[in-house]
Amino acid sequence: MTPAPLVLGPMLRYVDETSASIWVEVGAAARVVVRAARRSWEARTFAVHGHHYALVEVDGLAPASVTAYTVEIDGHRAWPDPRSDPDVPPSSIATRTPGKPLRLAFGSCRTSVPHTEEGNRTHGVDAMRAYALDRMKGDSPPRPDLILFLGDQVYADSTSEEMQQFIRARRDIEEDPGTELKDYEEYAHLYKLAWSDSANRWLLSTLPSAMIFDDHDIRDDWNASTSWKQEMEATSWWQERIVAGLASYWVYQHLGNLSPEQRAEDRLWQRIVDHHDDAELDLSEELDTFADRADKDPASYRWSYCRDFDDTRLIVVDSRVSRVLTPDARALLSEEETAWLDDRMVGGFRHLLVGTSLPFLLPLGLHHIESWDEALAQGAWGARGARLGEKLRQGMDLEHWAAFQNSFRAVALMAMDVADGNRGPAPETVTFLSGDVHFSYVAEVDRTSGSRILQAVCSPIRNPLPRLLRSSTAILSYTVAAPLGALVARSVKVPDPPFRWQNIRGPWFDNNLASLEDTADGLTLSWHSGTVDGDDHLNPRLTEVAAMTVPRRESGAVPGGDAAPEAVLSTPRGTRIRRGRRQ
Template identity: 70%
Template sequence: MATSPLVLGPMLRHVDETSASVWVETRAGCRVSVSAGGRSWQARTFVAHGHHYALVEVDGLEPGSTQPYEVEIDGASVWPEPDSAYPPSAISTLMPRRPLRMAFGSCRTSVAHDRSGNRTHGVDSLRAFALAVAAGRDIRPDLLLFLGDQVYADSTTSQMQEFIRSRRDIHEGPGTELKDFEEYAHLYQLAWSDEANRWLLSCVPTAMIVDDHDIRDDWNASLDWKRRMEATSWWQGRIVAGLASYWVYQHLGNLSPAERAADPLWRRIGEYDGAEELDLTDPLDEFADRADKEPASHRWSYCRDFGDVRLIVVDSRAARDLTPSARGLLDAQELAWFDDQMHGGFRHVLVACSLPFLLPIGLHHVEAWDEAIAQGARGRPAAWLGERLRQAVDLEHWAAFQNSFQAVARMAMEVADGERGPSPLTVTFLSGDVHFSYLAEVQRDGGARILQAVCSPVRNPLPRFIRWFAVATSYGVATPLGAAAARSVKVPDPPFRWNTVKGPWFDNNLALLQDGPDGLTMTWHTGVVHGGDELHPRLEEVASVTVPVKRDAELSA
């Protein structure tokens, strides 16, 4: 069987009412065409580190329309694949005033979908979701939002390690972790080439944001962590490769046509008219190096409005200020941008961030206490211990950046109270990262509801003994003990209290958010194998919660 000239994709990325973006990786330089409804759109590939990519901008579509599409490379049809078991891939544009339906989740490892892979990593909930959509189940979302750890650069599978060993000595740094762009490219191929997921990604628009494992565990946890990484022989190559590949594989497709037009790298692609394929390798690496060293030079965050729902997707990793005197999860420039996006006048304001804004409150207090200790509240010996603890057990969420937490909490309350325009029904934070799922709500007597919904992992469950540790440090007696510890080092109290109203649960999950006349409904789904059929898991509901329109109504589950 001949090898397809298409390596990855097509992936349907940014879609609005009249346009769509189709991303591909190809085996060689070529011209890529997307055809739908009797029309065709084209783009030339560009090359980065020997890999070839194109993003085709499809425009002039009708709002609320659905058009099957085909992909050609240099005039030869490459998608749909012959004898595909899946329905034709189609572009569905947004319909004005149609209520938003969006799926979200984070943390997905790429292992086989056989019995062995399912035993060690659980059923891939994304794949179970894809099979259910392909079978005609009425759950197809307008957007699939990946909230970080789309790939694991630091915790590689045996299949990825086999590729690494074919290139270099795995006993030299960085060992089994990724080293360069070539290894990232192979990791993305492992993550996105399964036939069911590939089909889903070809017909459901996707948006993404980076988290630590896309680069390395605890990425930018503290200045101490950053200095320790920079002292290694391999970190500079890793961070440049990680951010460069992130721009190509994830970030580029997050942008609207207007936002891409303002991106210097994309302008270079669009303006190029040379006879040979544009080689973006050096400019891309220079950009990635600058983005790491000067975070204010590029913004990974973005904002999209879906009718009367605003979605703000926040980068909580690359935009940090690690200076001890100005420590922030968002630096001053990023915080100002976020402040500009946070206003009312929408039915719902959704704030998507890889890290939960509202952790279980016991864990919140522990992280706030540890930040104060690590910053010297109990002297230098205690600060050393606090820093070691922070890195050992990942105490580096919003709670561990109290300046940022307090600032964003105030913004959320101002939006919810109608101080930044008409009050929405909810201000809802959407997150992943922690490898357990839950829904929390701020305790309020009036105004919009402030919620935290977490869906994690998509496929990477916690070992059972660590699950008990997560519960013990988050709930029950941990809450008053954590609060007392935080007060002992003068951590300011949160401006509000919150509690978990659903969860936690530890299944591999993909969540579906649906706005409707009764309120905001969120449903968590997992894949379950029946009758030993590992390759065709059924999508089953884990939990469902409706946040009613009326403020005084109770959560119905």
């Protein structure tokens, strides 16, 4: 009997000191076994719309251990493939070392096009593939504890030629939704295109990963406003899209975000583990009902999650499903989601990291423009102005935190409270990690005491802005945009932000994957891109684009003053630059 093939994975997802979660998609109903250190763990597949998945919970591992593992499907070894390159390192599970400072990689926005000269010309070199190849060679620094994907891992609304060929083979591409995704089957194929490249597949088999969606996982400007939602709901295809998008996200991305304890509280996962019949569990109907309810009633399910890595806390926030779009009560986070975040924004950690796909601190010019547009869309200049504001919001993607001022100010006050030590011992930094905007930068809040409040952005992994848009983006974000933006925001009576911030590094527009490390010198950040030598497009070389260390703030130091510690920056050539902070 021919064993079911391994379609995707294995993907190493949640890992802590003693346990790991390994996710796979296989070609048919099967029993999946993970073997490591002379032990084995197994799980039966469950089905969703004709696809078959398993998540194997590996437990009883030793802390601070690195253990190679293999995957079997119905008794036949499926990973590593016996025909694979013998020089590729084995996939392994590295459990957390108690007390070890956190090291993570992060980024967002990755399109799935071939790694060819044409693909690299149109979409740039895949920074994730360059990172994977570098790790395969063993040339990289020690492995991260986690790779955090901050949205747009798949583009449901902007599909590649490969994806369109698949769509054409099953329906008329001239009918709505055209080249965009229609149903679960098409989402499953899109994930296959995104995660089946050999180098990236190996990387995801050996580095723990965590994920959160952004708009393109469903559609551009997803939940931008009431009018956007009404426009989508009036189409013949939206209902199937949103159900398929959220259902596939739960299977491919969200399930692996959860710890064993969190999964045990998930009703869908309970259905999977409680199923004891001989026949494979088909979760299709229940999953679709769940996804439909999650869209219509965001309070029915939480996509956000929180993880503690000893003295570092990571909070990953859903900034899409949980929005409130009612015109007179707009919010990026609902009351329930705001309260959940508020409960977790506390001191007592060395670093408090907040992962949100949308930058919390946009360049100040863009922030003011978005806050002005929100007031405009809400009627500050009458009905005509409201129509203009809505047109600008959707046409220019003006729907970040700044365009939901109630939520922005609420979270800003939380961050200041933590940074001032009002919620327990103040951490060294409160750092927002984000993507979305297709350029990378670091910003810092101007403060005279307390913790540093930072924004670090890495975007895109592979989907750069066209060169013609880079100059206009920089102009809108920086230069004269900040003072002019402040003027137009005040013209519609938008209150000033509760604090000011400024760019301290960037912007740069390369495809990048960023790294963050808690070191003895402070919080170290770096961005790496891929470079093709000659015509070897399949084997890009990893190149450092930028690096910086944000040192601990000395007691009583004032940014810009004589006692202020400096950010230590380095160029790709290794030149050291010291830049003091201005107030």
